[in-house]
Amino acid sequence: MSLLFDISLFQLTMLMMAPLIIACLGETIIERSGILNVGIEGVVTLGSVTGFLLTYYSGSAIIGCIVAALSGSVLTLLLAYFSVTLRANQIVIGLGIFVLGLGISPTIYRLAVGVVQSIPQVPTLKEIPIPLLGAIPFIGEIFFAQNGLVYMSYFLVAAVSFFLFKTPLGLRLRACGENPRAADTVGIDVARMRYGACAVGGLFLGVAGAYLPLVISGSFTDNIVNGRGWLALMLVIFGRWVPVWSFVGALLFAYVDAFQFKVNALPQFAKIIPPQFLLMLPYVFAMIVLVQVARGAESPRALTRPYDREARD
Amino acid sequence: MTEKTAACVEMYGVSKSFGEVRALDAVDFEAAEGEIHALLGENGAGKTTLMNILSGLYRMDEGQIAIEGREVDIHSPQDAIAVGVGMVHQHVELIGNFTALENILLGREGSRWRLDVEARRSSVEELAANYGLSIPLDEGVKSLPAGIQQKVEILKALYHGADILILDEPTTMLTPHEVDGLFTILKSFARGGLTVVFITHKIQEVLDNCDRITVFRGGRKIDTIPREEATREILVRMMMGERGMPPEGERPTGPSVAREGEPALSVRGVRTSAKWGVPLTGVAFDVPRGLIVGMAGISGNGQKELAEAVAGLIEVEEGEVHIDGEEVSALSVAGRIARGMSLLPQDRIEEGILPGLSLAENFVLGLHPHIFRRRGVFEREAAHELGRNAIAEFNILARNEHVPAAHLSGGNIQKTIVARAVMLAHETGGKVMIANNPTRGLDVMAASFVHGRLRELRAGGAGVLLISEDLDELCLMSDRIVAIYAGEILGAFDGPEYDIYRIGALMAGQREEVS
Numbered sequence: 032m033s034l035l036f037d038i039s040l041f042q043l044t045m046l047m048m049a050p051l052i053i054a055c056l057g058e059t060i061i062e063r064s065g066i067l068n069v070g071i072e073g074v075v076t077l078g079s080v081t082g083f084l085l086t087y088y089s090g091s092a093i094i095g096c097i098v099a100a101l102s103g104s105v106l107t108l109l110l111a112y113f114s115v116t117l118r119a120n121q122i123v124i125g126l127g128i129f130v131l132g133l134g135i136s137p138t139i140y141r142l143a144v145g146v147v148q149s150i151p152q153v154p155t156l157k158e159i160p161i162p163l164l165g166a167i168p169f170i171g172e173i174f175f176a177q178n179g180l181v182y183m184s185y186f187l188v189a190a191v192s193f194f195l196f197k198t199p200l201g202l203r204l205r206a207c208g209e210n211p212r213a214a215d216t217v218g219i220d221v222a223r224m225r226y227g228a229c230a231v232g233g234l235f236l237g238v239a240g241a242y243l244p245l246v247i248s249g250s251f252t253d254n255i256v257n258g259r260g261w262l263a264l265m266l267v268i269f270g271r272w273v274p275v276w277s278f279v280g281a282l283l284f285a286y287v288d289a290f291q292f293k294v295n296a297l298p299q300f301a302k303i304i305p306p307q308f309l310l311m312l313p314y315v316f317a318m319i320v321l322v323q324v325a326r327g328a329e330s331p332r333a334l335t336r337p338y339d340r341e342a343r344d
Numbered sequence: 345m346t347e348k349t350a351a352c353v354e355m356y357g358v359s360k361s362f363g364e365v366r367a368l369d370a371v372d373f374e375a376a377e378g379e380i381h382a383l384l385g386e387n388g389a390g391k392t393t394l395m396n397i398l399s400g401l402y403r404m405d406e407g408q409i410a411i412e413g414r415e416v417d418i419h420s421p422q423d424a425i426a427v428g429v430g431m432v433h434q435h436v437e438l439i440g441n442f443t444a445l446e447n448i449l450l451g452r453e454g455s456r457w458r459l460d461v462e463a464r465r466s467s468v469e470e471l472a473a474n475y476g477l478s479i480p481l482d483e484g485v486k487s488l489p490a491g492i493q494q495k496v497e498i499l500k501a502l503y504h505g506a507d508i509l510i511l512d513e514p515t516t517m518l519t520p521h522e523v524d525g526l527f528t529i530l531k532s533f534a535r536g537g538l539t540v541v542f543i544t545h546k547i548q549e550v551l552d553n554c555d556r557i558t559v560f561r562g563g564r565k566i567d568t569i570p571r572e573e574a575t576r577e578i579l580v581r582m583m584m585g586e587r588g589m590p591p592e593g594e595r596p597t598g599p600s601v602a603r604e605g606e607p608a609l610s611v612r613g614v615r616t617s618a619k620w621g622v623p624l625t626g627v628a629f630d631v632p633r634g635l636i637v638g639m640a641g642i643s644g645n646g647q648k649e650l651a652e653a654v655a656g657l658i659e660v661e662e663g664e665v666h667i668d669g670e671e672v673s674a675l676s677v678a679g680r681i682a683r684g685m686s687l688l689p690q691d692r693i694e695e696g697i698l699p700g701l702s703l704a705e706n707f708v709l710g711l712h713p714h715i716f717r718r719r720g721v722f723e724r725e726a727a728h729e730l731g732r733n734a735i736a737e738f739n740i741l742a743r744n745e746h747v748p749a750a751h752l753s754g755g756n757i758q759k760t761i762v763a764r765a766v767m768l769a770h771e772t773g774g775k776v777m778i779a780n781n782p783t784r785g786l787d788v789m790a791a792s793f794v795h796g797r798l799r800e801l802r803a804g805g806a807g808v809l810l811i812s813e814d815l816d817e818l819c820l821m822s823d824r825i826v827a828i829y830a831g832e833i834l835g836a837f838d839g840p841e842y843d844i845y846r847i848g849a850l851m852a853g854q855r856e857e858v859s
Contacts, residue, residue, distance in 0.1 A: 199453035206439055206450050213437035216401065217451030217504060218422035332440070341362075341402055 041173040048285035049184040050242040054263035055277045056191045057235025064228035065208040065333040069125030072260030073132020078103045078240020080136040083251040084143050086153045096241050103237020104230050111229035115222050118337035137253045155249045192274045208331030211338035221338050265321050271328050288313040352377040352539045358407030367393045371565045380540045382550040385560030386787045391543045395510045399431035400424035430506025432497040434513045440486035448500045490517035511542040519848035527553045547579050590792035593799050596823045598839045602632035606669035608807025609776045614663035616653050622646040624831045631807035638822030639811040640847050646831035647811045651780045655687045656680045668775045684775030686765040688782045696761040699750035704731030706749045714771040738763040755790030762797050777801050780811045815844050829853045
């Protein structure tokens with residue numbers, strides 16, 4: 032039982048939570064504008080390869096994160112171009128982006144790194160305990176003795192919440208996702224809002240991707256994202272497009288993920304429980320929770336619907 | 345109203361095409377400050393298109409616009425707002441999940457970085473009070489009745505600085521009392537110096553409420569005349585041109601002509617669950633054979649659910665549905681169709697046709713057990729023959745039976761659906777027809793076609809349930825009218841003469857005093 036409440040387990044939970052919530056916030060911004068980005072897994076993968084390579088070559092994780100963010104933004108803008116300007120089916124284009132991201136990332140990696148004896152590594156980000164807060168027993172050790180990107184994820188939850196619900200621009204963004212024609216008739220440029228949402232949301236997705244090699248593995252592997260993009264997509268629904276609730280979902284899921292990670296490392300369990308079973312746990316958990324939570328969840332009304340001002344009904 | 349001051353809105357030579365369809369052909373239009381100006385015409389005459397151009401939603405292909413004597417370029421709704429044009433659309437453009445206040449502020453929040461709804465509340469309240477509009481500002485718009493939603497839209501336009509207010513078919517969703525209230529407000533606006541343009545196809549409204557009338561037909565402006573020169577006959581002639589009005593069908597005679605025997609349709613204490621939409625709470629009424637029973641109600645009070653419960657599309661939790669004396673609540677849709685039921689669904693594109701398939705294939709749907717000799721085989725020749733015959737018999741405008749249904753105009757799509765239902769009624773004996781808003785959005789000719797077919801069914805002894813939001817249509821067609829409100833029947837009225845204010849009161853949920 033002490034295993035379930037281990038402090039290092041909670042610390043690992045926060046570590047695993049950050050990329051999920053960052054991606055989830057990015058997706059929330061995009062979906063609130065009325066665009067469903069099912070290519071999220073591909074965008075996150077691209078972020079992890081560009082983030083890793085730039086960190087590796089420049090030696091600066093900050094440069095890595097910035098480039099990863101930009102690459103995520105560019106790929107998501109491609110989605111915006113197809114779904115806003117060309118009004119293509121967002122699911123089809125999203126799946127295209129997914130495959131593109133998943134395919135192009137290892138290609139970029141191979142082109143950059145070539146065939147090598149030992150795989151390139153970057154040092155993972157160090158914890159930066161926050162003075163005073165980090166000294167609080169238990170709570171402080173869990174929340175405030177983490178790497179910088181985890182702190183950033185806390186900040187982003189608050190910032191995106193504030194943006195969506197407490198700024199005029201957030202109100203307009205939500206209006207575009209609910210009823211683009213209503214937004215248009217009061218003078219809001221729907222296309223610009225949607226492009227903007229994709230550009231900004233894409234930044235988040237890229238950073239979420241970069242997080243994985245920079246914090247968790249220290250290296251890039253082809254399936255490094257391993258479904259986390261899809262999970263972020265689910266967490267958006269879990270949170271009903273409200274960042275704080277997605278945050279709760281991300282914590283829950285990361286906890287289960289961290290738990291399987293810990294248990295897998297213990298030799299006394301390995302004999303009884305097959306490791307594959309434990310690896311599956313977080314995903315099963317996600318499915319069960321979602322089936323319960325998604326019931327009756329109301330998405331932005333205009334999600335996936337392209338807007339054509341001159342369309343006649 | 346006194347003689348006009350300077351023209352406030354002028355539009356010259358405005359043309360607009362959608363693909364190959366010329367929606368507006370070199371139209372001139374002019375409205376003066378402080379007047380209520382009606383745009384009258386049939387559906388598809390171009391009135392809404394012209395106003396959508398003025399409000400920036402559509403771009404004109406050719407033409408010029410001047411506001412208060414100055415030429416303006418209107419390329420977007422933003423431009424239109426900047427020159428003081430505000431439009432209340434037919435299907436109100438509000439965001440259901442926002443409060444009324446948020447909807448009003450949207451786009452003009454009054455600050456850049458911090459959304460402070462409360463800070464603007466007093467100015468919105470003041471504006472509302474000035475114009476005599478009372479609105480619950482903190483309610484989610486979704487839960488407000490249509491009449492209030494419309495007021496929210498009007499207030500929104502005023503808040504955004506409109507001094508030219510356009511209303512597109514503003515009365516379709518309102519009860520007669522609300523219509524009176526709306527025009528009282530609009531008249532006070534006009535007295536206050538606003539220019540009010542309202543789009544309608546109802547001649548009586550025009551005669552009752554406006555200062556000048558511009559009539560449209562087939563994408564052209566016919567003329568603008570002052571109210572004093574207008575009579576019903578003149579307006580009809582301008583609207584309909586050489587075609588004239590369609591022949592008036594026989595008027596309903598009232599319930600006295602009901603045929604003997606069991607009612608064609610009997611709905612007894614039907615309740616449905618809220619998961620299907622508006623729950624029905626013990627709906628009971630009969631549709632006798634050989635009568636048209638009209639159902640009056642404002643959209644979203646359970647009409648759709650009732651139609652679907654009778655048709656077998658949604659589950660009846662409690663109560664019974666009888667078709668021709670037989671209890672059918674446990675039967676499938678197919679079982680009910682076999683017993684003589686047919687349905688004209690409300691949303692003709694979404695629920696009525698297979699848009700991508702050919703007309704012939706659309707006709708076959710539902711009729712297939714009757715026209716194919718071998719079970720389980722699609723017989724192309726039989727289908728094509730059916731399509732050809734139906735196109736000829738029902739006068740549907742289509743090149744041939746192979747064109748996809750979605751390529752037809754709204755009126756012809758509805759004719760297709762009606763044709764199919766009528767043919768089906770012939771095969772199954774046609775006991776009950778449920779028509780849910782069968783003429784919405786149709787031009788007068790197409791509507792007259794639909795009405796004619798419904799009357800034929802009645803003459804053939806079928807019971808027709810006609811659900812409509814248009815009280816005029818109901819009064820014209822029904823032998824009896826029942827009023828539905830919030831999933832409940834509040835009263836029944838026998839025709840052929842009706843008091844629309846009494847019906848309207850029930851539509852608004854005011855129960856009659858028991859005398």
